[in-house]
Amino acid sequence: MNDLLIYISLGLLLLLMVLSSIFYHKFRIWKLIIFIFIGISYGLLYYFDQWLTFLPVDVVKSYFPYALYFFVVLYGITFKNKIKVTQNLTDYDFFELEKELDETKSTSELLRLRYISTISLLSEGLIFYDEDLSGLFVTEQFLQITNSKENTISMENYVSQIHKDDQQSFLQILKKANKKNPTYEMKYRIQRNGGYVWVEEKGKVFEFDKKNQIIGVVRGIDIKLFPDTAIHEIDSLPQEPQLYQYLNQIMKETEPFYLIMIHLTNVPDINSRFGREVGNLMIAEYIKKMRYHFAKDVNSIFRITGIQFALIIKEQRKYDILYRALQSGGELVNLALNIGGIQQIVYPNLGIIKHDPWSTYSMNELFNLSNKALNEAITNIKRNYSIFGE
Numbered sequence: 001m002n003d004l005l006i007y008i009s010l011g012l013l014l015l016l017m018v019l020s021s022i023f024y025h026k027f028r029i030w031k032l033i034i035f036i037f038i039g040i041s042y043g044l045l046y047y048f049d050q051w052l053t054f055l056p057v058d059v060v061k062s063y064f065p066y067a068l069y070f071f072v073v074l075y076g077i078t079f080k081n082k083i084k085v086t087q088n089l090t091d092y093d094f095f096e097l098e099k100e101l102d103e104t105k106s107t108s109e110l111l112r113l114r115y116i117s118t119i120s121l122l123s124e125g126l127i128f129y130d131e132d133l134s135g136l137f138v139t140e141q142f143l144q145i146t147n148s149k150e151n152t153i154s155m156e157n158y159v160s161q162i163h164k165d166d167q168q169s170f171l172q173i174l175k176k177a178n179k180k181n182p183t184y185e186m187k188y189r190i191q192r193n194g195g196y197v198w199v200e201e202k203g204k205v206f207e208f209d210k211k212n213q214i215i216g217v218v219r220g221i222d223i224k225l226f227p228d229t230a231i232h233e234i235d236s237l238p239q240e241p242q243l244y245q246y247l248n249q250i251m252k253e254t255e256p257f258y259l260i261m262i263h264l265t266n267v268p269d270i271n272s273r274f275g276r277e278v279g280n281l282m283i284a285e286y287i288k289k290m291r292y293h294f295a296k297d298v299n300s301i302f303r304i305t306g307i308q309f310a311l312i313i314k315e316q317r318k319y320d321i322l323y324r325a326l327q328s329g330g331e332l333v334n335l336a337l338n339i340g341g342i343q344q345i346v347y348p349n350l351g352i353i354k355h356d357p358w359s360t361y362s363m364n365e366l367f368n369l370s371n372k373a374l375n376e377a378i379t380n381i382k383r384n385y386s387i388f389g390e
Contacts, residue, residue, distance in 0.1 A: 006042065009068045013038065020078070028078075034071060127201070127216040130155075133174060145199065145220045147192050163189035163196050166340035177205045177214055187221065187281060188340040198277055198340075221281070234284050234303070243302040243310050247363050250312070254357045258319050259366060260311040261351040261374040262290075265384075267307045270344055278342055283307070285337045286346045293332060294318050310370070326350065326385045333384075349377040353388040 017031045044052060045061055052060075119126060125142025129135075135154045143149065146161070159167050166188035173186045182205040189196040203216035238246075250257055264283060271279035287301060290311065295301050300312040313319045325332035336345045351374025355366060369388050377386035 009072050012072050125218040129214040131211045161191045169341045237303040256356045257314045259370045261370045262309045263349045264307040266347045281339045350385040
């Protein structure tokens with residue numbers, strides 16, 4: 001009779017374990033381990049007890065059925081707990097779940113429509129890259145910029161439309177974009193009507209479902225084809241009349257300042273080699289970096305001619321940084337720029353004059369002396385700057 005109860009208990013253990021896996025589609029490893037342990041223990045106690053010379057076999061056999069009944073109750077309790085989860089769901093619970101699902105669907109649809117409407121208002125084109133960078137989806141605005149027709153493009157085909165000199169730079173920047181470096185910005189040439197136009201792409205990386213997603217905003221910067229997207233960094237600069245007004249104002253103040261004439265000497269060579277559009281982009285990048293380092297707080301960079309600019313520095317600390325950079329010939333002044341696949345160093349010449357509160361120079365004299373210092377810097381083969389009075 002005792003053996004029959006043991007067989008029934010072993011069968012119940014197996015049945016509860018199998019039904020639990022079938023009903024809930026989840027297999028519990030700990031249950032299998034316990035079942036195997038009990039089965040091995042039963043075989044050793046009742047069929048190979050001669051091997052257990054180190055144990056009081058009769059005593060263990062007397063307690064074995066109780067241990068077996070305990071595990072049957074444990075399997076039953078865990079199985080019943082899972083049943084309670086479904087038994088406790090009422091019609092009201094299902095109604096609430098359906099209501100919550102409908103609200104979620106409504107919110108999702110509203111977000112979708114808002115996003116689509118926002119896209120239609122943008123003048124820039126959008127690029128949605130596949131998570132593995134195997135392809136991309138572009139909006140209608142992007143198709144207008146490139147005069148193409150397909151919204152879905154493989155990465156291979158898209159790269160083939162980019163100028164061959166810009167392809168490697170484009171791919172490298174995309175591959176470097178990740179959670180640690182979530183934003184990027186690049187310029188490259190892409191095909192349009194048998195030729196190439198320059199575009200600027202700014203992108204952002206975000207994570208969804210443990211995978212990186214990239215979205216890019218693209219605008220055309222070819223002045224001939226996209227007059228509303230001319231190079232803002234250059235076109236927004238005040239010119240010589242505004243420089244005279246600014247000088248007239250700050251010369252009345254009691255603080256000293258430096259007037260610096262900057263001549264981007266090798267830009268004409270860049271224009272002849274790569275085209276005026278590339279030269280303009282190089283100028284824009286140079287002005288952007290000079291503004292960041294020396295004129296971040298005030299609009300004190302002025303365009304005098306196509307490649308000559310005036311910079312006014314009022315902070316001694318910023319001028320000291322510029323002076324050390326000029327002495328060392330460092331990258332702070334001689335900037336290495338990368339536009340698409342075109343890498344160039346923009347070499348400037350600088351003419352510098354300091355205005356003190358006790359200076360007797362008129363505004364025209366100050367302007368002319370700064371130009372004189374600039375001409376000396378251009379003709380000086382030893383260094384690319386000249387400071388009036390040194």
